[in-house]
Structure formats: C-alpha cells, structure tokens
Amino acid sequence: MTMLAELTAKPAAEVSDRIGSMELAWLVHLVEQRYERRLDITDDELAGIRTVDDALLVFRASLTASADG
Amino acid sequence: MDEVLFAGHPTDVCLRLPEPVDRATLHRLVTAAQDRLTSAGLRPGGAAALRLPPSLAYVVNLLATWRAGGQAILLDHRLTDHEVDRALARLTPQVVVAPLRTGGGALKIFVDVTEAVTRYADRPAVSGHAVIQLSSGSTGPSKVIGRTAADLVAEVHRYTRIDGVALPGERIILLPSMVHVLGLVGGLLYGLHAGVELVPPERLSGDAVLAAIGAGTSPATVLGVPFHIGLLASTRPAGPLPQLRRMTTGGELVPAAVARAFTDRYGVPLGNMYGMTEVGVIGTDLHGAHRPSIAPAPGIEVRESGGELWVSCPASPYVGLSDPTRWSDGWLHTRDAGTVDEDTGLVTVRGRLDSQVSVGGMKVDLTEVEATVAELTGVAAAVVVWDGGITAYVQPDGPLSEETLDKLLAERLAGYKRPRALHLLDQLPRTTTGKLVRSTDALRSAVTP
Numbered sequence: 001m002t003m004l005a006e007l008t009a010k011p012a013a014e015v016s017d018r019i020g021s022m023e024l025a026w027l028v029h030l031v032e033q034r035y036e037r038r039l040d041i042t043d044d045e046l047a048g049i050r051t052v053d054d055a056l057l058v059f060r061a062s063l064t065a066s067a068d069g
Numbered sequence: 070m071d072e073v074l075f076a077g078h079p080t081d082v083c084l085r086l087p088e089p090v091d092r093a094t095l096h097r098l099v100t101a102a103q104d105r106l107t108s109a110g111l112r113p114g115g116a117a118a119l120r121l122p123p124s125l126a127y128v129v130n131l132l133a134t135w136r137a138g139g140q141a142i143l144l145d146h147r148l149t150d151h152e153v154d155r156a157l158a159r160l161t162p163q164v165v166v167a168p169l170r171t172g173g174g175a176l177k178i179f180v181d182v183t184e185a186v187t188r189y190a191d192r193p194a195v196s197g198h199a200v201i202q203l204s205s206g207s208t209g210p211s212k213v214i215g216r217t218a219a220d221l222v223a224e225v226h227r228y229t230r231i232d233g234v235a236l237p238g239e240r241i242i243l244l245p246s247m248v249h250v251l252g253l254v255g256g257l258l259y260g261l262h263a264g265v266e267l268v269p270p271e272r273l274s275g276d277a278v279l280a281a282i283g284a285g286t287s288p289a290t291v292l293g294v295p296f297h298i299g300l301l302a303s304t305r306p307a308g309p310l311p312q313l314r315r316m317t318t319g320g321e322l323v324p325a326a327v328a329r330a331f332t333d334r335y336g337v338p339l340g341n342m343y344g345m346t347e348v349g350v351i352g353t354d355l356h357g358a359h360r361p362s363i364a365p366a367p368g369i370e371v372r373e374s375g376g377e378l379w380v381s382c383p384a385s386p387y388v389g390l391s392d393p394t395r396w397s398d399g400w401l402h403t404r405d406a407g408t409v410d411e412d413t414g415l416v417t418v419r420g421r422l423d424s425q426v427s428v429g430g431m432k433v434d435l436t437e438v439e440a441t442v443a444e445l446t447g448v449a450a451a452v453v454v455w456d457g458g459i460t461a462y463v464q465p466d467g468p469l470s471e472e473t474l475d476k477l478l479a480e481r482l483a484g485y486k487r488p489r490a491l492h493l494l495d496q497l498p499r500t501t502t503g504k505l506v507r508s509t510d511a512l513r514s515a516v517t518p
Contacts, residue, residue: 030303032274033304
C-alpha cells in the first residue's frame with residue numbers, strides 16, 4: 001500500500017485495494033528494485049491479479065520460488 | 070505513402086523487437102498483409118478496424134490498410150467487446166483485424182500476435198479520413214476523431230522541424246501505445262519517415278528501459294508518459310549510459326519533484342509535449358527549459374479564448390458531430406484551461422475545463438463512466454468523481470453486491486476507465502432541490518458513518 005501511495009502521492013490509508021495494469025507494473029518494478037531480482041510471473045498469474053492482496057500472494061510465491069532455485 | 074514512410078535504404082533497421090526488422094522486411098510483410106486484407110474484402114475507400122495490441126502485426130496491418138487505400142480504425146485492445154461492438158456498428162469497417170493468438174503478458178510493451186482478418190460490413194468508410202481514433206466521450210459513447218492523410222503527413226513534417234527530437238540514425242525507446250497519437254505519429258510514423266530506429270523495451274520496467282538504451286550504441290531518446298518518468302527515476306542504472314540523450318513525455322503535467330528526481334539521476338533533459346488526438350503535437354519543451362510551459366510546434370497557432378486554449382485546425386476532426394463548442398472556424402477548442410504569453414508566445418496548460426481525466430496518459434471522460442454505471446440494471450443513481458483515482462458512488466435499486474457491479478462494469482468498460490474505488494450507498498447525498506452532490510468531501514463523508 002505504501003508503494004502504491006508513492007505512485008499516486010496519496011496517504012497509504014486512502015489507496016484503493018483494487019489495482020489496474022499500471023499500478024501492477026509499478027508494484028512489480030518496486031519489488032524487483034528492492035529485491036534486486038526479476039520476478040518471473042506468468043501471463044496467467046498477472047491476468048489473475050485484481051487487488052493488492054492478490055499481487056502480494058503472487059509476488060511472495062515468485063520470490064520464494066527463485067530463492068529455492 | 071511509400072515516399073513518406075518507406076523511403077531510405079532497404080537494410081535500414083526500422084524496429085528492434087529485439088530482432089531487427091529492416092525496411093525491406095517491413096515492406097514485404099506489409100505487401101503480404103495488404104493481399105490478406107483485400108482478399109478478405111477491404112477495398113479503396115473502405116475501412117479496416119484494427120483491434121490489436123502493440124505488435125508487429127499492428128504496424129504491418131496499419132500500413133497495409135493505408136497502402137490498400139483504406140481507412141484504419143484504431144481500437145485500443147483493452148476495450149471491451151461491448152465497447153468494440155458499438156464502435157463497429159457505428160463505423161462499419163469492411164474488415165476487422167483481431168488477434169487469433171497473443172504471446173507475452175501484462176507487462177509486455179510489444180507482444181507477439183497471430184492475427185485473423187474477418188469480413189464485417191460491405192460499406193464505404195464513414196468519412197474520408199485515413200485514421201479514426203476513439204476518445205472517451207462526454208455524452209455516453211466514445212467520441213470519433215478522424216485525421217486525414219494530409220494532416221498526418223503534415224504532423225510528421227512538423228516533428229522534423231522540432232528541435233530536440235531523435236535524429237536520423239538515432240533510436241527512440243518507445244513506451245507509449247502506437248494506437249494513440251503520441252506513439253503513433255511521434256513514434257511510429259516519424260521514426261519510419263526520419264530513419265529513426267524504434268525500440269520497444271522487452272517489458273514495462275525501469276531495468277528493461279535501461280537495457281534497451283544500453284543495447285545499442287547510437288543516441289537514444291526515451292518517449293513515454295509521466296508514469297514512465299517515475300519508473301526510471303526509481304531505477305538505479307548499473308553504469309553510465311552515454312547513449313541516453315533525453316526523455317520526452319506527453320500526456321499530463323509532470324509534478325516538479327518527479328521531474329527533478331529524473332534529471333538528478335540521469336543528467337539529461339526531460340522534455341515535455343502537449344498534444345491531442347484531434348491534431349497531434351501542439352507544442353513542446355524538449356529541453357525542459359520552460360517547464361511547465363511549451364512553445365507551439367512549427368505551423369501551429371495557439372490562442373486563448375475566455376480562459377480556454379484554442380488550437381489552429383483547418384477542418385473539424387469530429388465524425389458525425391458538429392458541435393461548435395468543440396470546433397469552429399478553423400479552431401479546435403481544447404477544453405484545456407490555459408494562457409498564452411503575449412511576449413514569448415509560450416503556452417501554459419492549467420488543467421481541464423470539463424470532466425476529462427488522464428489515467429496513465431489515457432484520456433477518460435468521467436461522464437462516460439458515470440453514464441455507464443448509471444444505466445446498469447440494479448443501479449438507481451451514480452456519481453463518478455476523480456479523487457486521486459476514478460471513484461464511483463452508487464445507489465443500488467434493490468440488492469446489488471460490489472462484486473456483481475464489478476463484473477457488470479468489466480463487461481462494459483476498458484480497464485483503465487473502470488473505477489478504482491466503488492462505494493455502495495443506500496442514499497447518495499443530494500442538494501435540497503434533489504440534485505446529486507459531486508463534492509468529493511461530501512461524498513467521502515457519506516461513506517464514513
């Protein structure tokens with residue numbers, strides 16, 4: 001939420017939970033910058049992301065998978 | 070068209086995807102696509118609707134449509150079936166080009182498309198324009214905007230006379246969609262005409278943009294919208310990027326802090342452009358010297374009338390609409406508030422005078438969104454406002470869940486037009502005379518009990 005707040009310049013508490021493709025690109029970008037690693041997410045996984053919570057689940061799975069590999 | 074877009078050496082690279090596509094290859098692909106379009110029913114004076122994501126297939130079919138003497142109707146691939154059906158019924162193309170298969174993903178800038186051409190109607194194009202684009206409309210359905218071939222060629226030539234654009238032999242790192250005017254004319258058509266390589270990054274991320282810049286040795290200009298400045302400003306480059314000449318964005322005003330973050334990190338100019346679907350590029354400040362003002366592009370006149378910016382535009386660009394408040398006597402009424410400095414001629418845009426907002430560089434008219442929400446079954450009344458994002462307040466007419474509402478809207482509105490926040494209220498706030506209240510403060514407090 002704080003990451004999205006950076007994009008919209010709004011307080012984190014006011015950021016909507018629903019995300020579009022631009023917010024999603026922004027989140028992927030920031031997570032990749034923070035973890036210095038590319039998230040390998042499939043088209044289907046990306047297409048299924050509707051909310052910040054969905055995104056977190058997918059990001060976590062991707063980061064865990066790449067840490068294992 | 071060949072003289073304007075296909076002159077130059079056959080081995081010159083036009084596109085890097087990242088495989089190079091040279092002029093001879095592009096020409097061969099366009100000729101083959103032209104055969105497919107004509108055998109599917111496209112004839113000179115007819116129209117082809119292109120419902121394609123940014124892809125080589127889009128570029129090829131667009132150029133092939135023009136070579137076949139046809140009008141290209143550009144439909145953003147994010148539009149819903151509902152929106153597309155309405156557009157097709159109104160614009161009666163002879164053929165529709167749509168993907169059979171796409172590869173890539175949500176973060177791809179250019180995708181792999183295998184397209185299919187289907188016959189649609191057997192009628193001539195609704196106007197003599199070379200290209201038709203849809204813009205979110207203030208009265209329900211989308212506005213239809215046409216540009217003639219002569220007008221597009223004039224805009225391409227205008228670009229060649231602007232100081233600070235990518236020069237022949239250089240590269241444009243292309244981020245905006247080529248379905249919309251900045252990517253279409255400022256990227257694709259100018260690039261083909263001037264011999265500038267077009268390089269869409271492998272995907273939408275800061276690292277991929279930097280990789281695209283670093284992948285060649287020639288000077289590179291990044292073309293994007295303000296969202297892309299943020300991406301780059303927050304990316305740490307691994308090393309120096311001597312190829313990077315500048316970044317240029319169009320779309321909406323860039324906050325000063327974002328502009329500073331970018332120039333501090335990269336040490337190159339951040340250029341700014343102002344344009345509209347109706348006329349293309351209107352003015353620029355490619356050296357970032359006049360921010361937030363811009364200088365009118367060569368051959369373009371801008372004046373202020375009652376606080377509104379008017380732009381010289383010889384013929385009305387609107388199809389099937391004669392609204393003198395939008396265009397009259399050779400002037401396009403932009404609905405942008407602004408001023409023109411009497412001494413310097415510099416133009417300062419101060420925001421919209423109507424209900425249009427910009428979502429990632431895409432124009433969305435809140436009236437269109439509100440009309441779509443309000444006419445849904447189960448909705449008694451709706452107010453749609455901009456509150457940091459598109460926000461809808463809905464008064465249901467009986468039982469209606471947010472989930473159902475979401476689903477209905479997803480069928481009718483492209484993703485970028487859909488509300489980011491939905492609030493269901495038993496009663497929308499109204500004035501004493503019963504009118505819906507539109508103040509964001511009043512609407513917010515109606516939600517919090």
